[in-house]
Amino acid sequence: MFHPSRLHWESARHPSWEKGYDLFLRGFGRFVREVAPRALLVLVRWGKKVAETERLLRDEGIASRVHWIEPVPNRTLLRWIRASDAVADQFWLGTFGGITPKALGCARPVL
Secondary structure, eight states: OEEOSOOOOOSSOOTTTOOOHHHHHHHHHHHHHHTOTTOOEEEESOSTTHHHHHHHHHHHTOGGGEEEEOOOOHHHHHHHHHTSSOBOOOSSSSSOOSHHHHHHHTTOOBO
16 A cells, blocks of 8 residues: 655644544554555655654554555655555545555555
């Protein structure tokens, strides 16, 4: 699973930049614990909540199931998307971000 979007989230949802990634990360934690203990998530070290995301991953017990990469150029981003089984975009706003069209263009399912 690849989740390349910037890590902007908080428990008190902020409508102008909130993306709800904590919802996805908690769901991925449950997926690892209950369904696929060997699942791997690739995250990009980008956004306002990187440290909080690292803490959440530890709290969920899935830090070892996450591989971090630094922000990459678009061509490299597309390679990561094509190498993934699925791509996660945003989970709070009622729209999709710029990642969804790229993933769909690479024939990858999007959460």
